[in-house]
Amino acid sequence: MKASRWARAAALLVLVGFTASCGLPRVGPNKREIYSGSVQREGDAFIVSVNDRVTRATAVVPALGFSAAFRNAGIVGSDTIRPGDTLGLTIYENVDDGLLAGQGLNATMLEEVQVDGAGFIFVPYAGRIRAAGNTPEAIRRLITERLADQTPDPQVMVRRVAGDGATVTVTGAVTQQGVFAIERPTRTLSAMLARAGGVAVEPETARVKVIRNGHTGEVWFEELFEDPQADIALRGGDRVLVEADTRSFTALGATGNQTRVRFETQTISAIEAIAQVGGLSPTTGDPTGVFIFRNEPEEIAKQVLGRTDLIGAQRLVYVLDLTEPNGLFLARDFVIRDGDTVYVTEAPFAQWSKALSAVSGTLGLASSLASIADNLNNN
Structure with missing residues (x-):
């Protein structure tokens, strides 16, 4: 009887293992499958465990700045007028019937008076006035002097407005x-x-x-x-x-949210990136299997791998183990860059849990069908 129970248990384990190796749903490749794609195993990507040296070599942020x-x-000098500038003129005359003002008015506004290519403007009764190289105050005095002989005590205001200058x-x-x-x-x-x-x-x-x-x-x-x-x-x-800022990274795997994420700050670390998508899934996430996939420029790849024979950009997969004594510090210091893919693998027990659930469901269904068959036979 005991041997029979052990046989059934062994059979159940075999069935679970078989089921786990079959097409159960999962978030993506496991650690073993990722490592199988390494250059050391004739793949096309370098697998690199993150350490302090790697964090320093890869801490590259966008180089912005003015030459x-x-x-x-x-x-x-904002007061200096140039060819192409546009001026606004207001001329007040001390008479009711002035040279420029309409009947019953004593002020004239000349909007959008453009300084020509030679640097002059034209003002009625004052003629061509040299504007380029002068300040609005100097232009005001020139216009006032020209009009003073024709209208009593003219008052002139000059201002610059938006134009082509x-x-x-x-x-x-x-x-x-x-x-x-x-x-x-x-x-x-x-x-x-x-x-x-x-x-x-x-x-x-x-x-x-x-x-x-x-x-x-x-x-x-x-x-x-x-x-x-x-x-x-x-x-x-x-x-x-x-x-x-249009930079972004993609989060996949056993995280709280799988999506493309825009940068919310000028720099973002691996631990911040994980936090932005809700952290590791508490039921399936594997803290020993946090991977960052990146096409690394040649110079940085040479520093990270300690090699001089590399040519062109290289595919690198960085590995973070958050369970190590300094794992969280390394994740805090590792800088995420534009276009990175942050991937968290499922914990091994997650697939076993799925397999057990699948087997339990299958056995339960079989038991229900057997009961139905027995009832039919008895009737």
Whole structure:
């Protein structure tokens, strides 16, 4: 009788093992299958266990910043008028029937008076006035002098408005896109972005690009306030583009959520990436099998593998074991990069649990069918 029970138990174990090796549903490859694809086993990927040296060699973040040409450009005097600038003029006359004002009015507004290519503007009764190279105040005095002989005590106001001269185009993820004149309060990049209403995305992941004469520079928005040199002086014709960071990684396997995840900060560690998708599944996740799949550039791959014979980008699979004494520290220090795939394998017992459930369900169904058959035979 005892031998019979042992035989049935052994048969059950064999059945469970067979069932576990068959097509039970699972989240992806197990550790054994991943390791079988290593270069050491004639695969095409290098399997690397993460340690302190590996975390240092792979801690690469996007290199953003302005070149010396951008940083060394001094602040332009915002009061200096240039060809292409557009001016707004208001002329007050001290008589009811003046030269320029309509009947019953004593003020005339001339909007969008553009400075021509030669640097002049034309004002009725004052003629051609040299504007380029002068300040609005100097232009005001010139116009006043020309009109003083024709109308008593003229009062003139000159202001610069957006036009084709010293202006900057601001587009992208800002509150107010548009073309803005470089004025005294808006001569630097941060001030111009404030003039455009500020960024319309999370400041921590906002990237600011400046295009000038065919050259491009880019910085993180927050860097404008952390590094004074990053807050560059603007030039007429600059184009400013604000974009949200588009970097992302993919989380798969036995995690709380399997999805493509956008970066929420400028840098993100492996432990933060796992936390962003709900952590390891408490019922199936294997803390000894956290893998990061990445195409590593040649120079970094050489440092990680300690080899000099590699050519081109290499497929690397980094392995984290969170159960090791320093496993969580390594996961905290390992930097996730754009395009990475973070994959968590299932714990071995998870497949056995599935197999047991499948076998139990099968045996229960067989028992139910046998009972039905016995009832039919008895009737």
